[in-house]
Amino acid sequence: MQRTVLVLNSGSSSLKFSLVQPDTGVSVADGIIEEIGGEHSMARLEFGGLKIQRERSVVDHEAALRLAFDLFAETGGHLETLGLVAVGHRVVHGGRDFYRPTLIDDALVQRVSALSPLAPLHNPPALRGIEVARKLLPDLPHVAVFDTAFFHDLPAAAATYAIDAEVAEQWRVRRYGFHGTSHQYVSEQAAVFLGAPLESLNQIVLHLGNGASASAVAGGRPVDTSMGLTPMEGLVMGTRSGDIDPGIVFYLARTAGMAVEDIESMLNRRSGVAGLCGSNDFRELHRLAETGDESERAAARLAYDVYIHRLRKYIGAYLAVLGSTDVITFTAGVGENDAAVRRDALTGLAPLGVELDEHLNDSPAHGPRVISAEMSPITVLVIPTDEELAIARACVATIEASA
Incomplete structure (x- = not known):
């Protein structure tokens, strides 16, 4: 059995x-x-x-x-x-x-x-x-x-926030990162799929689901990631804001009279794509952008543009962090299934070494696959994540190590 x-x-x-x-x-x-x-x-x-x-x-x-x-x-x-x-x-x-x-x-x-x-x-x-x-x-x-384990050894420059050092130490404030099980699994599977040693690859992994995060992985070790002390930082998500000016929190507390708990709830549950257009389902987002009434179309298109803009900023940033990049991989619900998001995230990046094959990108295929052009210096992949399998294998390894 x-x-x-x-x-x-x-x-x-x-x-x-x-x-x-x-x-x-x-x-x-x-x-x-x-x-x-x-x-x-x-x-x-x-x-x-x-x-x-x-x-x-x-x-x-x-x-x-x-x-x-x-x-x-x-x-x-x-x-x-x-x-x-x-x-x-x-x-x-x-x-x-x-x-x-x-x-x-x-x-x-x-x-x-x-x-x-x-x-x-x-x-x-x-x-x-x-x-x-x-x-x-x-x-x-x-x-x-x-979820934070994969990012435990981030370089100090990536993990450290530029706040009062004593406050940060006392209250354990640092970049922890999340979706680590997925980022580790996908980066390892990308190497397996390409038949290349993990240690030889510099990768950008884009975990795009209702929660969304990006990571830069050099030789199998993460060197940066978009989420921080909490899962709210970074990319625009389904219901979370991602990066905002910290001053917004103080402004809403002082000027709007909002309690800290209400601001936290808004940033977690009523922000992101849903906060901008009313839905965090990308299928509905595309439908509203095409067939909604005038106000629905405007809101949906703005939400989509904001989402893509932030995603492109992180891709560009991690191309710079890594210096040279071999692989960009899309994963999770949106990353695996939304060809438009993948296309718009990478459009115009040919001078940086990223060339998408439109036919491969639009293919309804499932499973691990290449979607970049044959001559693209950077290979673009879609790799389905499987956090449950990664957790199951981690469990078995832990039990065997303790036996």
Whole structure:
């Protein structure tokens, strides 16, 4: 029987779960339970060719995980028969202390809890997921995999903010970076796809989903990344602002009378593409830009232009940071599926060594692929990310190392 890992990603009102075979790379099952705590929670599972969807009240994360187990049983897939060897937990913020996958015990839970002020929207839900999973699956090893780990050793010039050094040290203020599991996986897979040693490649990785981030990776080691102390910095995202003048926060507090909590909520949940045009779905964004009424078209086109402008700025910056670049890779939902975003992000960059093949870029193909022109000095790729597989493999490696 192939061994499997249960990968959990706990949000404030959601629980994503996957069963992954780390040795074969096969995702056996994927599911999500949304609107936890509401009267009409929605649960979905794809397993063994079957798709199940259920709507019911799910009061908390423990009830959500129990429901996930029930959905597996409903398809005939009892967890005890699926070769489970570990549970992997995605934890967004590892601070300065956690820079590799780590076996979970009570002491680790306490230390991750202490990091919650650095990621108040992300770490507390992850801790709830860990608590519930350890209770319901006490005989399995549980492993925390941290989103920030890949960027732990950023060069000091990239990791350091130019603020009072004593304040930064006392309050652990630095660039931590996020989506690290994806950036590491994609940069490694790009090397595999090209048949080149990872150590020989300078890469720009563009993780473009509802959350979006860019990284510069030299010889397999990150040298810069767009997200910072929190996942709000950097690229324009689905609902997050990305880079803004810090003075905006003080201006809104003093002049508009907004509380810090309200400003934080706005920058996280009501900004980005959605804040500019009302939708964070790029399919809807393109539809509004083409067929909406006059005001909808204007708003959607502005949102798209702002998104692309910021993306191009980071690509240009990382071309400069790396000095010479071998590969630019697009990944995640928008990066993998939106040909227009890829085209507009790279248009006009031929003098910098980037030439897109329009036919390859527009192809509806899936999977790893080249989309640059044959003679382009910089190879442009689309590499699907698979954070669940990366987490599953990290879990197995951690367990084997501790044996």
